[in-house]
Amino acid sequence: MTKKPLTLINKKNIRVDGRKLDELRPIKIELNIIGNANGSAYIEQGKNKILAAVYGPKEVHPRHLALPDRALLRCQYHMSPFSVKERKRPAPSRRETEISKVIRECLSPSIFGEYYPRTSIDIYIEVLEADGGTRCSGIIAASLALADAGIPLRDLVAACAAGKVEEHLVLDLNGPEDNKGTDMPIALMPTFNAVTLLQMNGILTTDEFEQALNLAVKGCEQVYTLQKEALKARYINVKEEVEEE
Amino acid sequence: MPIFYEQRELVTPGDLIADGDYMAGDSTYKEDDKIYATRVGLVNYEGRRLNVVALKAFYVPNVGDLVIGEVVNVNLGSWNLDIKAPHLATLRASDVLDRSFSPQRDDLPSIFDVEDLMLSKIVACDRTRDPLLTIREPGLGKISGGQVVEITPTKIPRVIGSKGSMVNMLKKETGCQITVCQNGLVLIIGKTIEKERLAIMAIRKIDQEAHTKGLTERVTEMIQKENQGV
Numbered sequence: 431m432t433k434k435p436l437t438l439i440n441k442k443n444i445r446v447d448g449r450k451l452d453e454l455r456p457i458k459i460e461l462n463i464i465g466n467a468n469g470s471a472y473i474e475q476g477k478n479k480i481l482a483a484v485y486g487p488k489e490v491h492p493r494h495l496a497l498p499d500r501a502l503l504r505c506q507y508h509m510s511p512f513s514v515k516e517r518k519r520p521a522p523s524r525r526e527t528e529i530s531k532v533i534r535e536c537l538s539p540s541i542f543g544e545y546y547p548r549t550s551i552d553i554y555i556e557v558l559e560a561d562g563g564t565r566c567s568g569i570i571a572a573s574l575a576l577a578d579a580g581i582p583l584r585d586l587v588a589a590c591a592a593g594k595v596e597e598h599l600v601l602d603l604n605g606p607e608d609n610k611g612t613d614m615p616i617a618l619m620p621t622f623n624a625v626t627l628l629q630m631n632g633i634l635t636t637d638e639f640e641q642a643l644n645l646a647v648k649g650c651e652q653v654y655t656l657q658k659e660a661l662k663a664r665y666i667n668v669k670e671e672v673e674e675e
Numbered sequence: 676m677p678i679f680y681e682q683r684e685l686v687t688p689g690d691l692i693a694d695g696d697y698m699a700g701d702s703t704y705k706e707d708d709k710i711y712a713t714r715v716g717l718v719n720y721e722g723r724r725l726n727v728v729a730l731k732a733f734y735v736p737n738v739g740d741l742v743i744g745e746v747v748n749v750n751l752g753s754w755n756l757d758i759k760a761p762h763l764a765t766l767r768a769s770d771v772l773d774r775s776f777s778p779q780r781d782d783l784p785s786i787f788d789v790e791d792l793m794l795s796k797i798v799a800c801d802r803t804r805d806p807l808l809t810i811r812e813p814g815l816g817k818i819s820g821g822q823v824v825e826i827t828p829t830k831i832p833r834v835i836g837s838k839g840s841m842v843n844m845l846k847k848e849t850g851c852q853i854t855v856c857q858n859g860l861v862l863i864i865g866k867t868i869e870k871e872r873l874a875i876m877a878i879r880k881i882d883q884e885a886h887t888k889g890l891t892e893r894v895t896e897m898i899q900k901e902n903q904g905v
Contacts, residue, residue, distance in 0.1 A: 468733065487733070487761040498803070540688075542704070542713065546735075547802050549761040577688050580732035580829075582702060582713035585689030621689040621711065661687045661715050665730055669887050 438607055439596050446606055447476065452645060454590070454602045454652055459571070459660035461578050469579025471660075473571040476604055477561035482571035484579040487549035495550070501543035502550040505534035507568055509557040529565050530555075536569060536589075536617040536627035542582040551581060562608035563591050566615050569627070574657055585619040586657050587626060590649030592616075592642040594634060599642055601649045614642050618650040682720060685886070686712040692725055700726035716829075717886050730886060734828040736760045736797050736806040740857040743823060744808065746791045749783050752776050756793060756808060759828070759858045764806040766795065771810060792818040794854065794862065814854075821852075821864030824875050826882035828859035833885045834878060841881070841891055848898040849874040873901050 438446050449455070455476030464470035467483035474480075490496035507530040511517050522530075533555065541551065553575065555568040566589035573587040593603050595611035603613050612632025618625055634642060678693040680686055690712045692703065699705040702714040703725055712718075716727040736742070736758065744756030744764055755763045768776040768783055787793065793808075794815050800806040810816045826834070834855055835842050846853055851865035851874045861878055865871035877894050884890055 469731075489762055546761060577715060578731065580714060580729060580827075582704075583688035584704070584711070584713065586687065619689065621691065658687045662685050665685060665715070665886055668884060 437596060438610060439598050439600075443598065445595075445600065445604075447604055451598055452601045452648070454649055455604065457570075457653070457656050459574065459656060461574060461660060461664060467575070467579070469575045469577070469581070471571040471574040471578060473567050473574075475563070475567045475570075475602075477559060478557070478564055478567045479559040480564060480567045480571050481554075481556045481558060482568065482575040483554045483556075484551065484572070484575040484581070485554075486551035486579070487546040487581070488552075490548065490550040496548045499544065499547055501541070501546040503534055503538050503541065503543060503553070504550060505530050505537070505553040505555070505572070507533055507555045507557070507565070509560060509564070513557045513560045529568075532627055532629065533565060533569055533572060537572060537576065537587055539624070539626050540573065540583045540585055540587050540619055541576065542584070545582065551576075560605070562603050562605035563613075563615065565589070566591050566602075566617070569617050570653055570657060574660060577661055585621045585624075586654060586661075587617050587619055588650040588654040588657060589615065589617040589627065590646050590653055592646035592649065593632070594638060594642065599638065599645060601645050614639075614646065616643065616646045616650065618647060618654075620651055620654045623647075678720075680718045683717045683886070683888075685715070686718055686727060687715050688713050692718055692727070696723065698724045700724045702727035702729045702732070728832075728886075729827075729829045731827060732829045733761070734759050734858040736762075736764070736800045737857070738797055738800055740797045741854070742795060742797060742808070742858040743818070743856045743860040743862060744793050744795060744858075746787050746789050746793065749787075749789060751778065752783075754783065754787055756795070758806065758808075759825075759860065760806065762805045764795075764797070764808050766793065766808040766810065770808075787817060792823060794818055794856070818862060821862055822871050822875060824861045824863065824878050826859050826861065826878060827885075828857065830882050830885040831855060831857060831859060833890070834861065834881050836891060841894070844891060844895055845874055845877055845898075848895065848902070849877070873898060876901070 458474040460472045464483045469484040471482045557564050569589035593613040595607045614630040617627035693710045712727045714729040716729040719726040742758045744758040747757045748755035752768045754766045758764045795808040795810050797806050798809045849870050854862040863874045
């Protein structure tokens with residue numbers, strides 16, 4: 431066993447993984463990596479490694495679930511057995527069912543489902559490695575996968591958590607911080623400043639809540655820029671290659 | 676009435692393209708007089724109308740579209756075809772036969788069977804109805820030769836080019852017969868396999884580089900170079 435540090439934040443306000451209080455974990459995004467899916471994305475955020483795939487719009491099976499006026503949005507968030515230190519049983523847990531629901535509800539306002547009645551749009555989020563804040567990383571990847579599938583979106587959905595660890599307000603909590611402190615994930619459509627997900631686990635005062643919310647919104651905006659860059663990267667590369675010739 | 680992006684500039688979903696008295700075209704939407712993009716694509720103005728030419732999208736059927744479909748199912752009085760749209764399309768037996776369909780006399784699998792490719796036209800389709808196809812027009816029917824390439828359906832206009840410049844050039848340079856379908860499939864029938872391959876290569880190149888300038892010249896150049904090699 432390695433010796434764990436006694437505190438998560440040292441006297442210089444530096445966190446366990448060397449970040450400042452209001453710093454995001456490094457994010458790496460790749461798009462279009464699953465050939466069989468209509469759209470897909472892979473994200474690495476710190477130690478989080480998550481795949482998202484989108485299938486659809488397609489015919490709904492079982493048929494009776496089809497909606498006559500809009501597309502049916504289905505979402506499955508799943509953690510691989512090897513994604514955490516102790517093997518996770520692969521059957522969907524209570525927690526995963528809940529996260530699937532909140533992710534579905536946070537993405538649905540961004541999708542023009544009414545354009546495609548009697549169809550389904552299926553989102554699969556597979557957590558390959560988890561280190562806190564996987565629902566946020568999952569939302570980021572899923573929103574990009576939707577855009578990659580060519581599904582019309584009002585806006586991309588960015589997500590980020592803020593919270594309180596050892597009396598400090600911090601941005602983008604990792605695993606150890608998440609376990610010890612208060613965690614508040616939010617999802618945002620930055621163009622409209624519309625919050626589509628807000629959850630909290632722990633205790634914050636009203637003032638702290640407001641500060642944490644503002645911090646998380648700033649985090650979301652940084653994430654949003656990265657999402658846009660990732661979406662554009664593929665096409666810009668082709669354009670540059672061609673124009674160099 | 677400002678516009679925030681130049682012609683052919685790359686946008687992502689949620690980007691504010693323009694503010695003011697404009698009309699929202701393809702892959703855009705309007706809210707409070709502001710026009711936003713809904714897909715990754717290139718901004719394109721047509722007067723007051725703002726479009727985004729999506730770089731990735733799927734096919735949505737429309738009445739009158741020419742499509743290539745694969746038979747996936749033979750029913751009692753009809754076939755189901757996969758036309759790369761969210762729903763399967765139907766082709767009725769009575770449309771194919773010149774008389775009404777009789778279950779005693781007619782054996783549908785012997786006419787068209789699963790895996791057959793059909794060139795057909797959409798005659799009916801809306802929000803409540805799956806697409807209905809017809810082959811009762813000259814040139815339509817089962818595809819018996821040639822090759823089919825799949826590309827992104829939104830890039831079909833680029834393959835055709837303005838007033839058909841691109842597709843006419845392809846036909847002339849490769850000597851192939853090319854049928855461009857709205858659902859993103861292109862049928863190529865050439866005299867030799869080499870010619871067909873050349874046309875396929877060119878169409879793939881158009882698909883990949885649809886958002887770049889001077890594409891027609893580059894594709895012409897490529898074909899002429901290859902032609903000399905052969």
